[in-house]
Amino acid sequence: MGKILRIDMSDLSHKWEDTPAKYKDLAGRAFTSKVVREEVDPTCHPLRENNKFVISPGLLAGTLAPSSGRLSVGAKSPLTGGIKESSAGGLTATRLARIDVPGIIIEGAPSKDEWYSIYIGKEKCEIKKTNDYAGMGLYDLIGKIWKDTGAKPGIIGSGIAGQRLLVGAGVFGNNIENSDPGRYAGRGGLGAVLGSKRIVAIISDDAGGERPKPKDVDKFENGRKALREALDTHPVTGVLNDDKGEPFGGLKNYGTNVLQNILSEAGGLPTKGFSTGRFDAAAKISGEAVHELIDKTKEKFGDKAEGKYAHACHPGCVMSCSNVVPYEDTGKLHVSPLEYETAWALGANLDISSLHDVAELNRICNDIGLDTIEAGNTIAMLMEGGLVEYGDGPGAIAALKEAYDAKSAMGKLVCSGTLLAGKALGVTRIPVVKGQALPAYDPRPIRGIGVTYATTPMGADHTAGYTIAAEILGIKGTVTDPRALDKAELSKAFQSTTAYIDFSGYCLFIAFAILDNDDGMKGMTDTVDAFLGKSVDIGEMGTSILKDERDFNKLAGFTKNDDRLPEFFRTEPLPPHNVTFDVTDEELDAVFKDL
Amino acid sequence: MGKILRIDMSDLSHKWEDTPAKYKDLAGRAFTSKVVREEVDPTCHPLRENNKFVISPGLLAGTLAPSSGRLSVGAKSPLTGGIKESSAGGLTATRLARIDVPGIIIEGAPSKDEWYSIYIGKEKCEIKKTNDYAGMGLYDLIGKIWKDTGAKPGIIGSGIAGQRLLVGAGVFGNNIENSDPGRYAGRGGLGAVLGSKRIVAIISDDAGGERPKPKDVDKFENGRKALREALDTHPVTGVLNDDKGEPFGGLKNYGTNVLQNILSEAGGLPTKGFSTGRFDAAAKISGEAVHELIDKTKEKFGDKAEGKYAHACHPGCVMSCSNVVPYEDTGKLHVSPLEYETAWALGANLDISSLHDVAELNRICNDIGLDTIEAGNTIAMLMEGGLVEYGDGPGAIAALKEAYDAKSAMGKLVCSGTLLAGKALGVTRIPVVKGQALPAYDPRPIRGIGVTYATTPMGADHTAGYTIAAEILGIKGTVTDPRALDKAELSKAFQSTTAYIDFSGYCLFIAFAILDNDDGMKGMTDTVDAFLGKSVDIGEMGTSILKDERDFNKLAGFTKNDDRLPEFFRTEPLPPHNVTFDVTDEELDAVFKDL
Numbered sequence A, B: 001m002g003k004i005l006r007i008d009m010s011d012l013s014h015k016w017e018d019t020p021a022k023y024k025d026l027a028g029r030a031f032t033s034k035v036v037r038e039e040v041d042p043t044c045h046p047l048r049e050n051n052k053f054v055i056s057p058g059l060l061a062g063t064l065a066p067s068s069g070r071l072s073v074g075a076k077s078p079l080t081g082g083i084k085e086s087s088a089g090g091l092t093a094t095r096l097a098r099i100d101v102p103g104i105i106i107e108g109a110p111s112k113d114e115w116y117s118i119y120i121g122k123e124k125c126e127i128k129k130t131n132d133y134a135g136m137g138l139y140d141l142i143g144k145i146w147k148d149t150g151a152k153p154g155i156i157g158s159g160i161a162g163q164r165l166l167v168g169a170g171v172f173g174n175n176i177e178n179s180d181p182g183r184y185a186g187r188g189g190l191g192a193v194l195g196s197k198r199i200v201a202i203i204s205d206d207a208g209g210e211r212p213k214p215k216d217v218d219k220f221e222n223g224r225k226a227l228r229e230a231l232d233t234h235p236v237t238g239v240l241n242d243d244k245g246e247p248f249g250g251l252k253n254y255g256t257n258v259l260q261n262i263l264s265e266a267g268g269l270p271t272k273g274f275s276t277g278r279f280d281a282a283a284k285i286s287g288e289a290v291h292e293l294i295d296k297t298k299e300k301f302g303d304k305a306e307g308k309y310a311h312a313c314h315p316g317c318v319m320s321c322s323n324v325v326p327y328e329d330t331g332k333l334h335v336s337p338l339e340y341e342t343a344w345a346l347g348a349n350l351d352i353s354s355l356h357d358v359a360e361l362n363r364i365c366n367d368i369g370l371d372t373i374e375a376g377n378t379i380a381m382l383m384e385g386g387l388v389e390y391g392d393g394p395g396a397i398a399a400l401k402e403a404y405d406a407k408s409a410m411g412k413l414v415c416s417g418t419l420l421a422g423k424a425l426g427v428t429r430i431p432v433v434k435g436q437a438l439p440a441y442d443p444r445p446i447r448g449i450g451v452t453y454a455t456t457p458m459g460a461d462h463t464a465g466y467t468i469a470a471e472i473l474g475i476k477g478t479v480t481d482p483r484a485l486d487k488a489e490l491s492k493a494f495q496s497t498t499a500y501i502d503f504s505g506y507c508l509f510i511a512f513a514i515l516d517n518d519d520g521m522k523g524m525t526d527t528v529d530a531f532l533g534k535s536v537d538i539g540e541m542g543t544s545i546l547k548d549e550r551d552f553n554k555l556a557g558f559t560k561n562d563d564r565l566p567e568f569f570r571t572e573p574l575p576p577h578n579v580t581f582d583v584t585d586e587e588l589d590a591v592f593k594d595l
Helices: A028-039 A092-098 A138-149 A187-196 A217-233 A250-254 A256-266 A287-304 A340-345 A355-368 A372-384 A393-404 A409-414 A418-424 A447-455 A468-473 A488-504 A510-516 A518-532 A538-555 A585-590 B028-039 B092-098 B138-149 B187-196 B217-233 B250-266 B287-304 B340-345 B355-368 B372-384 B393-404 B409-414 B418-424 B447-455 B468-473 B488-504 B510-516 B518-532 B538-555 B585-590
Strands: A004-008 A013-017 A053-057 A071-076 A083-088 A104-107 A116-121 A124-129 A154-157 A171-173 A183-185 A199-204 A308-311 A322-326 A333-335 B004-008 B013-017 B053-057 B071-076 B083-088 B104-107 B116-121 B124-129 B154-157 B171-173 B183-185 B199-204 B308-311 B322-326 B333-335
Touching: A004 A124, A013 A124, A028 A053, A028 A071, A028 A083, A028 A104, A028 A488, A028 A538, A053 A092, A053 A187, A071 A092, A071 A183, A071 A187, A083 A171, A083 A187, A083 A538, A092 A154, A092 A199, A138 A154, A138 A199, A138 A355, A171 A187, A187 A199, A187 A372, A217 A510, A217 A518, A250 A256, A250 A287, A250 A308, A256 A287, A256 A340, A256 A468, A287 A308, A287 A322, A287 A355, A333 A355, A340 A355, A340 A372, A355 A372, A355 A393, A372 A393, A372 A409, A372 A418, A393 A409, A409 A418, A409 B409, A418 B418, A447 A468, A447 A488, A447 A585, A468 A488, A468 A510, A488 A510, A488 A518, A488 A538, A488 A585, A510 A518, B004 B124, B013 B124, B028 B053, B028 B071, B028 B083, B028 B104, B028 B488, B028 B538, B053 B092, B053 B187, B071 B092, B071 B183, B071 B187, B083 B171, B083 B187, B083 B538, B092 B154, B092 B199, B138 B154, B138 B199, B138 B355, B171 B187, B187 B199, B187 B372, B217 B510, B217 B518, B250 B287, B250 B308, B250 B322, B250 B340, B250 B468, B287 B308, B287 B322, B287 B355, B333 B355, B340 B355, B340 B372, B355 B372, B355 B393, B372 B393, B372 B409, B372 B418, B393 B409, B409 B418, B447 B468, B447 B488, B447 B585, B468 B488, B468 B510, B488 B510, B488 B518, B488 B538, B488 B585, B510 B518
Parallel strands: A004 A104, A116 A199, B004 B104, B116 B199
Antiparallel strands: A004 A013, A053 A071, A053 A104, A071 A083, A083 A183, A116 A124, A154 A171, A154 A199, A171 A183, A308 A322, A322 A333, B004 B013, B053 B071, B053 B104, B071 B083, B083 B183, B116 B124, B154 B171, B154 B199, B171 B183, B308 B322, B322 B333
């Protein structure tokens, strides 16, 4: 196993450390959360010198295991005040894995008013002054780094929102196929933690590196093939066309945004600031609409059309859920990708039905360095507070563009996250848990996801325990009643399994296939076990990660009160089902009663 | 004892209730904190229907006891998320006391988009629709109410900041002598709680009322005379001129703002956003400077000059610490009063040395309905965040005036309190405890007040346990070393005694005299005991109030972590003494270890 890279921004020094026993065989979220738990004072100010920013490729990153190249970043979150792990695709995880860097720990903060970038290669680390990178839009920045380095390295970093320490900031990463900052470890304001360490970009080059080797090659090979088979044959994660040649298979044709119509139909698509669960114009901003737009531009512009149904977010992904949305009038790339969460946050959530405006808002968020879920909810607060009208796409775009102006109060607000903006505007319907904005599933008609939002140590986060798989999409043909109130066990199981997956490096979306296919499930665990040469229990690993995270939060001052949804979810019924969130506090507290 | 008035804003109903045993003999802060503890769900949203707004005159309000007409208001605070009691002078306490209303509990919230005012008289309560009062500047509003009612009633209420649910909002009250909204129960954002109940003004008329009668008249008379004597003869609270006719006596000549030079000299005046403890221009905005300005305008404009060294904040106050600051060029009233806290918050704290600009900022805060301590610290955040320059008075005034524009993001921020504005601007030096901004004493060189800031259930609040009396001004000629670190006992004693005083209706400033004069101290307790016809132990009453408040906060989710100062006070030394806040966490936790 390689050495951990520890960087001290206080004196711009670095060292390579043998992995201590406490971090051994950990990777991804298991590594980042363990380091944050062990090394970061839970009471520290998240944007001052005592916080640490931790990076770790998932365990199997860089191997031939399918869709296993996810990257975890972690820190104390300036958005929630608790621990945070955020995950992304992109190039960095595989780059770091191939040069055998299992983790990077960035601590301290420089005293001077300079900006830095960190260059990491095989047994090499340089911290360079890059004041010219600071303040750039991220589309330009990535292009400039490509030019400056003469290569296409993995890049993660902070945009102007993070550099200004604004807590709506995500950590951007670069796409594989183009220079777009389309890969975000978006949540929890971790871009601002990088900004507080005065880091613009962390650039990783795998020259001279090689593919990581599993301990048990045969078992690994069999495992990855079984998983691959499960992914390729599942209607969500696999196949592109049916036997008549028609589009078939969710992600490859419609991306994650296939969910837009499904959730609206289910009455669980939070629309117009969580005031109704159905969006009349859902179809217009859906994955199907993107597909149609791509077809239209292909027809019109032929080979010059840049729209794509599907591409991979990281090397080796076989699901390819990322689209490329073209401009209708030129066929050129507008934004890459437009995910369900984003199309919801900047579309249905704002009562905006123009696909162009949604894509444009997404493009600007990417350029500024903003988490789109947080940004969409923040703009909804501007709308609740009367500064922008619901449904006003150009108004929302203008408000978001204010962020380029360092002196604009509106620009600051729009980058500061939902809770701050909502409170600053006198809004009392602020959809956050632990300070983090809710994603694209209303918890009133779909209670399990509400239990996850309330209880995950991360703040409201669908990816922390995606019960939607059971409650809306179904597992092995069976749908769990979304309105049932006994969801503690369901959420706990999903949260625990998710933590394991976030350790493995696999994309969470493999869950669609492995929950339906036992061979696929075994393929997942076999690859992990074979890689390490020892058996890792899903539940034990997941629980251990969650315990570190919950313990950190407790020491940071979190109580049961923080494991609750905002009051209005209990008092305002959501049309069309006209239900409130009725899960008891006891049920919420049952999720982690044994931790 | 009179009946409690309970108002339900959900259906605009009211009822008069016999005082239940649990509230018997309680008044002022003892009443408001008990009601909030008993009746408000600590986890409720403070700006939605489940919060309650509680009003209670201090026990001795309306009697002949000197300086005993303070009013308490209480609720769950939207600024801190914890319990809040805030106190003010003005007319309302004595008005309510004379018509025998010991407490008002306002609950619920109306569903319609209308604004209301509440008219209270002897055995009378009317809730009137007053949409024309909403959105008015408070100078105009008070004048209009005088005109509409044909009288000069007691008025408290919310200004536009509170009506917009912005948490920098205080509860305004009217002055005795003019139509200025100069009496603020400023802290904790309680103006926004009134706004959430859609209440502009609560108007109390004591026609037909009478002076409350003590149970033991003789004891009361002797007690109040002893206290009066102590107040009149103490150099802080009494005398105006010495035997040579020169100005002498702190409050009557210079108001509370006599402290500006004293604290700067002591190196404990937080200057330029808590970056130094000494303000070179302190003298220019000091009480002495106001005195001089008054003299100058008296000389120039004679009888037309409206400046005053001293007037009473409530009927029966003998200390008269309130000044009236005139415009230099006309002699007319500019602001009434300009307190030390305000002159600091809007002056030294912002590096503003123009007395005119400070007075103007104060006048605008009063008009909008803002707590000046919170507003001053909020403007400091605008300065830290680069939206306004330190020292730029006109810039600060322009920023504050943005608040009149309901669509201005800057206007919203400036009314939203220090924590929200600071975070929204990426500031990491935010001087708040429990979300409430620090007052005018830097805790680094004066550690006892830091212990009070950290541990009081109120959020940073000097009035909760004013150890400055011991640490700077001295008690019976002895000054407690401000730099000593064992301040838990001192702070606890001050907090407990303060809670008792806040129950009694006495102004906290009597403490200067009674701490130096045992007869005065006995006068205070004798009047309370004589009024109730039973003995009330200072420590027991104080502790009981604090326990209610701490219990509420605990249930609201507060932990030890909330009893801490911000990190930068421990890491950034304050010139000129170059000290940090070094009190241990154990010492902080010792303050309330027995509660």
